[in-house]
Amino acid sequence: MGDKLMLMIPGPTPVPEKALLDLAKHPIGHRTKEFEAVMAEVTQNLKWLHQTTSDVLMLTVSGTGAMEAGIINFLSPGDRVLVGCNGKFGDRWAEVAIAYGLNVEKVTAEWGKPLEPSDFGAVLEADKDKQIKAVIITHSETSTGVINDLEAINRHVKAHGEALMIVDAVTSMGAANVPIDAWGLDVVASGSQKGFMIPPGLGFVAVSAKAWEAYKTAKLPRFYLDLGKYRKAAAKNSTPFTPPVNLIMALRTTLAMMQAEGLENIFARHQRLMNATRAGVKALGLPLFAPDNAASPAITAVAPVGVEAEQIRGILKKRFDIALAGGQDHLKGKIFRIGHLGFVSDRDILAALSALEVAMVELGSELATPGAGVAAAAQILTQG
Template sequence: MDDKLMLMIPGPTPVPEKALLRLGRHPIGHRSGDFSKVMAEVTENLKWLHQTQNDVLVLAASGTGAMEAGIINFLSAGDRVLVGCNGKFGDRWADVAKAYNLNVTTIEAEWGKPLDPEQFRQALEADANKEIKAVILTHSETSTGVLNDLETINRHVKAHGEALIIVDAVTSLGACNVPIDEWGLDVVASGSQKGYMIPPGLAFVSVSEKAWNAYKTSNLPRYYLDLGFYRKSAAKDTTPFTPPVNLFFALQATLQMMKAEGLDNIFARHDRLKRATREAVKALGLPLFGSDNCASSAVTAVAPVSVEAEKVRSMMKSKFDIALAGGQDHLKGKIFRIGHLGFVSDRDVVCAIGALEATLQALNADVTPGAGVTAAGRVLNAG
């Protein structure tokens, strides 16, 4: 049946009807007063979502563009940086930093395991000459479903005094608590196709005053991603370059929806869906990739043994029209990932788990009938 695809991947995520209808509106001039009104409301609500009074700047880019902007606007060639690497995206930020001739030291953990905050503490305390200019890390590592301990790592950065903290919050912003001002986070990047519940195309960067001070001396090359342009324009409720106007319409709608739901309820919903998914997967006899104590609220990674991961994904798509994500790099074919991020409800998780159970049965896996849905229901009914 056409048009029944169900996205259960960590991005792009499902888009609510209100946002889809806004996408279908006629565009307006991006230098018009009407667009400035949209921009003003969006900016105010982005600060609410980010829990900050800092600038929250909007780029026409992906999350990678936001992170690259976060790196190149506040650092200079030769600066020493620590980069946390325990998945695809941590590795990517190390590559970006090296591309701009930064002096990169990586702090690594095995994929599927969280970064060790103690290693950051030791490296930062050993930096007596304050040569480390930034710590760069991924909060929710999308490739593995692991949530890193940003709060503790950030405390060690703050104790250092000099270094900025630059955070990939692409799959954590809008899914779990990221209190930017309370924690004093300097640069936080995210993307529209995740917790924001709209299609890809917009990226967001929150910038602290400490980071803006570093901007004054940064010498890395930039133009389109020069955040100074965006700051000046945002102060006038406009953008420095042509924006995807209709994505702003959609974002206006989803931010209104998020405010109506409330931050605490948003975080509780994502936590509930995470726990329901993980308990269901366990009940189906499938090993989880990563432990419960570092599980992301956005995505659950599964490492099947009795069935092939790609066969599960293929049958879920062909038989039930449900899209699951695969593994990346050396995990390709070894894991599949279930997204439960953004515009996802209890019903969606129950449906996906039921389809997964039927898929496992079709692949001759040893499954207790009803075990997955029963386990998910137990969590969902408990609230």
């Protein structure tokens, strides 16, 4: 049956019908009083979601663009930065920093394992001359389903005193607790096609007062991604360049939906869906790629044995029109990833696990207990 696609990937994620209807409307002018009112509402609600009273700026970019802006606005050529690398996106931020002439030192962990906070602590404590200007971390590493201990790493950054804490929260914002002001995070980037529940096209960068001080002396080149321009325009409920008007209208709708649900309920829902997914996968006899104590509430990575990851994905797409994500780089063909981020419900998890079991049987797996995956997930879901 056509037109029944079910997205179970880490982005783009499903979009609520109310937001889709916003996208279908005629756009309004972005230099009008009507749009200024929308911008004022959206900006205020973005601050609520980010748990900050500081600036949260919107850019017409992907999550990568938001992170690039978060790096280049506050640093200068030759600055020493620490980059946490335990997956594709941590590696990407190191590549971005190198491309802009920064002095990059990587703190690494094996893909599928979390970064060790004490590794950052050791390097930062040894920096007696305070040469390290920033620490760049991926909170939820989308490529592996690992969530890094941002709070613990940030404590080491705060003890250092000089370095900025720059965070990729692309798949954690709106899924996990990221209390920007409470933790004193300096730069936090995210993207619209994840927990925000709208299509790709908007990037968000939250900026602290400390980061704005660094902006004054930063010398890396910037123009379209110059956050100073966005801050000045946002003060007038406007944008420095032409924005995706209908995406912002849809964002207004989804932010209102999130406020109605409440932050704690949003975080609890994502945790419940993660737990149910992991329980169901384990019950089907499939190994999980990330450990339980570092599992991301946004995405679960599975490393099948005896059946091929791409064959599983192919059957789910062809037979059930359910899209799962594949592995990236050296993990391509070795893992598949189940997204449970954004506009995802209990029903979606049960449907995906049922289809996964059918795929395994079709590929010749002998299940000890038919229906075990759904039963294990249901037990988690019925606990609330």
